Amino acid sequence: MKTDTIAAIATALSDSGIGIIRVSGEEAISIVNKIYRNKKYEDILSDYKSHTIHYGFIMEKNGSLLDEVMVSVMKAPHSYTTEDTVEINCHGGALMKKKILMTVIEAGARLAEPGEFTKRAFLNGRIDLSRAEAVMDMIHAKNQFALKSSIKQLRGSVFEKIRELREKILYEIAFIESALDDPEHISLEGYTERLSNQVCYLIKELEKLLDSADDGKMLKEGIRTVIVGKPNVGKSSLLNLLVGQDRAIVTDIAGTTRDTLEETVNLGDITLNMIDTAGIRNTEDIVEKIGVEKAKKISEDADLILYVMDSSVPLDENDVDIVRMIKEKKTIILLNKSDLDEVVNKSSVDALFSDVCEKNCSVYELSETENDKQWDGNENICMIRISVKKNDGLDLLVELLKKMFFHGQISYDDEVCITSSRHKEALLEALESINQVKRSLKDNMPEDFYSIDLMNAYAALGRIIGEEVEDDLVNEIFSKFCMGK
Numbered sequence: 206m207k208t209d210t211i212a213a214i215a216t217a218l219s220d221s222g223i224g225i226i227r228v229s230g231e232e233a234i235s236i237v238n239k240i241y242r243n244k245k246y247e248d249i250l251s252d253y254k255s256h257t258i259h260y261g262f263i264m265e266k267n268g269s270l271l272d273e274v275m276v277s278v279m280k281a282p283h284s285y286t287t288e289d290t291v292e293i294n295c296h297g298g299a300l301m302k303k304k305i306l307m308t309v310i311e312a313g314a315r316l317a318e319p320g321e322f323t324k325r326a327f328l329n330g331r332i333d334l335s336r337a338e339a340v341m342d343m344i345h346a347k348n349q350f351a352l353k354s355s356i357k358q359l360r361g362s363v364f365e366k367i368r369e370l371r372e373k374i375l376y377e378i379a380f381i382e383s384a385l386d387d388p389e390h391i392s393l394e395g396y397t398e399r400l401s402n403q404v405c406y407l408i409k410e411l412e413k414l415l416d417s418a419d420d421g422k423m424l425k426e427g428i429r430t431v432i433v434g435k436p437n438v439g440k441s442s443l444l445n446l447l448v449g450q451d452r453a454i455v456t457d458i459a460g461t462t463r464d465t466l467e468e469t470v471n472l473g474d475i476t477l478n479m480i481d482t483a484g485i486r487n488t489e490d491i492v493e494k495i496g497v498e499k500a501k502k503i504s505e506d507a508d509l510i511l512y513v514m515d516s517s518v519p520l521d522e523n524d525v526d527i528v529r530m531i532k533e534k535k536t537i538i539l540l541n542k543s544d545l546d547e548v549v550n551k552s553s554v555d556a557l558f559s560d561v562c563e564k565n566c567s568v569y570e571l572s573e574t575e576n577d578k579q580w581d582g583n584e585n586i587c588m589i590r591i592s593v594k595k596n597d598g599l600d601l602l603v604e605l606l607k608k609m610f611f612h613g614q615i616s617y618d619d620e621v622c623i624t625s626s627r628h629k630e631a632l633l634e635a636l637e638s639i640n641q642v643k644r645s646l647k648d649n650m651p652e653d654f655y656s657i658d659l660m661n662a663y664a665a666l667g668r669i670i671g672e673e674v675e676d677d678l679v680n681e682i683f684s685k686f687c688m689g690k
Contacts, residue, residue, distance in 0.1 A: 210314045211314060212315070214227075221294065228290065241264070271304060271308060278291055304636055319688050320690060377655070429507050429508045435524065443593050472568065632669075
C-alpha cells in the first residue's frame with residue numbers, strides 16, 4: 206500500500222461557485238502548511254484542531270497570493286481515509302482549481318489515482334469493499350431506487366448480512382476442525398442433523414439474496430430496452446415523447462431512421478436504457494438494409510422489446526419477421542395510433558403470434574380497467590393501447606413494467622438488495638459450495654468433506670466485503686472511480 210501524500214480536485218472540473226482540492230496522507234498538513242497563510246499571513250495550519258475550517262489564503266511558490274480560501278483540517282484517524290486530510294475550498298473556476306492543485310503538488314504531494322481516497326479508506330479498514338463500491342453507485346445513481354439502495358449499502362446492509370452468514374459458516378468449520386483434532390473431548394455424534402439444519406438456513410438466505418440480484422441490478426443500471434417495429438409506426442415519436450425532446454428525426458417518409466439512437470429514460474423509479482432502431486421491412490436500399498440488420502442484432506441482447514404497431518394499418522409479412530425475431534423475448538406491444546380507426550386489434554395480434562409460435566397464444570392486454578387477479582406474472586408478451594400523438598396510455602407502461610420485471614411493485618423495505626454482478630457471482634459460488642455440503646450430508650461423507658466446502662463458501666462470501674480479495678481485483682474496482690474520490 207502506498208502511504209505517500211496524494212491530492213486531487215474533488216469537485217467537477219468545470220466552472221462553479223466553489224471548488225475543493227483534497228489532500229490526504231502523512232504529510233498532508235505540513236504540505237498545505239507551506240502554501241497556506243491566515244489573514245495575518247502567519248503559518249499556523251498545523252496548530253488548528255481537527256474538524257475545523259478556517260479562512261485564509263493560498264500562496265504561490267514565488268510568494269504571491271493565489272486565492273482566498275477556506276481550509277478544513279481533519280486529523281488521523283478521524284477522516285475519510287483515516288489519514289491526515291486537508292480540503293481547500295477555493296473559488297470554483299476550472300483554471301483556479303488546476304493552479305491550486307499544481308501548487309499543492311509542487312509543495313510535495315502526488316496526483317491521486319482514480320478512486321485512491323476511497324481505496325485508502327478500504328485498505329485502512331474504515332470501510333469494507335461493498336461500502337466502497339456503494340460510494341460510486343451513489344454518485345452514478347440514475348433513479349430513486351438506485352440512490353436508496355446505495356445509501357443502505359453504504360450504511361452496511363450488505364456487509365452486515367454477509368458477515369452474519371460468514372460467522373455461522375466459520376463456527377461450523379471451527380467445530381468440525383476442533384472435533385477432528387480432539388475427538389476425545391469434542392463429539393460429532395448427532396452433529397450431522399444440526400449441520401443439516403444450518404445448511405438449510407444458509408441455502409435459504411443465499412437464495413433470498415440471489416433472488417434480489419436480477420431485479421436489483423436492473424433497477425440500478427436500467428432495463429436494456431429496444432424499440433422495434435415497421436417504418437412509420439411511431440417508434441421515433443415514442444422515443445421523443447419519453448425523452449421529452451426531439452432526439453430522433455420524425456417524418457412521414459418510410460425508412461427515415463437508418464441507425465440506432467440511444468437514450469436513458471426515467472419513468473418514475475424505473476430506468477430504461479432505450480435504443481431506437483430502423484424500421485424493419487424488406488428493402489433494397491443498402492443503407493436501410495444495414496440499419497435493419499443492426500436492429501435485429503441489437504434485439505438479441507435486449508432485456509425488453511417495445512414492439513410498436515400502427516393499429517390503423519393491417520399486419521403484413523414484415524410483422525411476421527419481427528415476431529420471429531422477438532418471440533423468445535419479454536415484449537410489450539404498443540398498439541399505437543389508437544385515436545384512428547382500428548384495423549389491428551387484440552384478436553389479430555393473438556393470431557399473428559399463434560401462427561409464428563405454432564401454438565395458441567393469447568397476448569395479455571393491460572387496460573385502465575384491468576383486474577390484477579387476471580395477471581399471473583409469467584406472461585412474456587403483453588400489450589397496451591397508446592396514442593403517442595395524444596400522449597394517451599403511456600401511464601400504463603410503468604404499471605406493466607412493474608408487473609413484468611418487479612412482481613408488481615418496487616420495494617423500498619429494509620431487505621438487503623444485491624445490485625452488483627460481482628456480488629451475485631460470489632453468492633452463486635457460495636451457494637454451490639453449501640449445496641455440495643448438503644449432498645455430502647445426504648451421502649454420509651466424512652466430516653472433513655463438509656469443512657472443505659464450507660471453507661469455499663466462506664472465502665466466496667469474503668470476496669464481497671473484501672476479506673478474501675486479490676490486489677488485481679481491488680485495483681480494477683477502484684480504477685472505475687472518478688478522480689478525487
